[in-house]
Amino acid sequence: MESYLSILVGLYFAGSVFLLLSQSLIRVLIGIALLGNAVNLLIFTAGRITRGVPPIVPDGLKAASSSIANPLPQALILTAIVISFALFAFVLVLTYRAYEATGTDNTSKMRVAEPTETIRLPEGY
Template sequence: MEPLFALLVGALFTVAFYLFLSKHVIRVLMGAAILGNAVNLLIFTAGRVTREVPPVIGGGNDVLVQGAANPLPQALILTAIVISFSFFAFLLVLGFRAFQKLDTDRSDEMRVAEPVREASPPLGY
């Protein structure tokens, strides 16, 4: 099962980096979301994927039995999902406000669309 997840993680990282190279803001945002999912899947796979032994310490034991999945990566992923969702929501609102203000979603046109500052009035010394 782990080799399949490794291929999937590689594919997700490839797609995310490809989307990051785009000039459209919405594609960059989708790349950030896919990258977050790829990292979560990578951490999950590194924590061992087994269905035979649950990650629960039984009565009379002090440690997990040999071959059990590590529960720490699973807990970290639950936290990371919430953080990545809030980060994506913030980036989505930021991109939408930039689109409203500048009337474009291309990053190279956003630099050109910056408002030109007017000359400040002379100081009366």
């Protein structure tokens, strides 16, 4: 089962990287969104997969049976989902502000910090 998910995770990463390498900020953004899912799924798969049985202790028992899904990666991923979403929302606002300030969503044309003109060397000592 993990092999299937590994392939999907690979596909996820490939897609995310391809979008991250784009010049268009929107595509980069979508790449970031994909990257979050890719990593979550990676952790989930690395914690091994079991069909069904959520990690919940049944009523009346003191401990869960041994065949439940691994709860540890789930706890990691739960917060990761929320954080990556919050970060995504922030990046979204940032992108929009950058677009508004520079008038372009092409990363190659955003040159406020690193202008294209030749660096002037100091002329004296």
